[in-house]
Amino acid sequence: MRSGTVSNAPSRRREIAKESAQHIAVAALVTAKVAFVMPITIIFLVSYIGLTALAGFAKGFLALKVIGAVNVGFMLIAGNYALAWLLAIIYVHVANTTFDPMAERAFPLPNRFEVSQ
């Protein structure tokens, strides 16, 4: 039997199985994180860097008045503050409810920080 070649080291085999299970679990976590973090990162970058680009190249648009003397530019600045706070709250909610349980499955808490380097 081919499996007999490693049967003299069952503990080592269990360890390898555990390790690869962990690596699969963490790969799933990374995939889930990328699927969520990538879009929100793009949203905030487009919103903020886009606004700085408008400031450089579309002053006429930013000059349009919205309420009284307040123009589109100041509204968009206010909008970016709101966006940063909103995305932060959403991120923390998703991380608490989705990512933390997945990390816990990949590497149960009691084992964490067993050796502090």
Added chain:
Amino acid sequence: MNATLGIFVVILIVTLAITYWAAKHTSTTSEFYAAGNQLTAAQNGFALAGDWCSAAAFLGFSGLTALYGMDGAFYALGPLMAFCTVLFLIAEPLRNTGKYTLGDVIRVRMQTRTSLLAVITGTIVVNFAYLMPQMAGAGVLVKLLTGISYDWAVIFVGASMIVYVAFGGMLATTWVQIVKAALMLAAGALILVMVLVLVNFDLLTLFRDAQTRYGPQFLLPANYLRNPFDQISLGLGFVFGLAGLPHVMTRFYTVPDAKTARRSVVWVMFLAGAFFVGTTLFGLAAANFVGQDVIRVADRGGNLTLPLLAQYLGGGKGTLGGEIMLGFVSAVAVATILAVVSGLTLSTSGAIAHDFYVNWVKRGHLEEHRQVWIARTSTVVIGVLAIALGILAQGVNVAVLVILAICVAASANFPVLTLSLFWRRFNTGGVVGGMLLGLVSSVVLAMIGPAMRGADAIWPLVNPTIVSMPLGFLGAVLGTLLAGRDKENEARFGAFSLRVHAGSRGRIAAPEF
């Protein structure tokens, strides 16, 4: 000016008492560099606000708004947006992977001496580029606010910072930053309420009056940054530079786990963000009530805008209320500088004592009590060096250094850190390539740009991040490809990812080199 000195002496006594208490609880390296990882999310959030809001934020943003209108509001928005990058990409992986410094992350990932040395260079360049203008700014500001001479002001700020950090380590630094953040927010809230009462809770009148007095262009961009690409470059510098600043990274090691690191970023986003919104309103209010002429006479760069507004709101020059308000805001400004330079000194000590001496020279073999001794000694040396540089910088144009710090952080540290965390093939060649190209391009472009050479600039942009950051990434990728495959390093990446994303420890042996 007596009110300023009086209030500041109280702040000084409180912070020294904190240091005395902290020194009794600081005997291990973990306590010295990371406050024993025992801080709560709220504590670290306040400390982050204290660490990140320099005098440039506390005084500068309202000054820029008062003198240049909307460009000041842009300056205030960037530092908040920057925390999105930190929250989504950097904070939790840093907490899970490192111990005290950026060097720790790279050391665990690459396990080579060359990569560690490259990252130490990046840390020291950024920290000194940041520290030197802070010291010079402290000299100018303390002189303006209290009347003591420039040299003595620098010596006083440097000596206080040495005492906080060398004796109290991260615990004292943290609490100095928390006290400063609380005072800063209290001052902001007080001024905001007084402004609101003054305009009958109608903020629109601030904009209307400013437009009437200074014309519609005041409420539009390009009064301060004339080149359109400079706006974008500044934005990029903020959003990626903060994530590459070593003294901000260090703060994430002070909490017990990734979850707390995450929550502390949300704290700072609301605390500092609210203050940044305030600076825009304060700037407009100061332009309307104090007037640009008075602001310019007090300080050409507008740095006394907030103290002058506080004086006006308190009842005006010569009144008791006015002098107390002026004194309070000025004292908070000095506390602001102390909190920031302390964080910078501690982080630089981490790079020199922990990364360079202990892990590079001694290859990690040094008894704990010797490590703490080295950390304290290096703090004193860095502090004395900072004082000397601060005194030498008098009258020299240090604005270029501020730009350089944030630009090198975005162009060298940020690419190297993110690629280390997320790219399997990234190797030592990439660390060196990214650090080299990011650093050299930032330094060269800043030196030949308008911040250094004024009208004789060879390069048009004040802030070179828009070019140097892509170059940093290019250097990192080219370095990785030119160095060839590092199979051992790639095989370790699975275990490394487990640590980055799930906080596992002990999977990767401490590197022996």
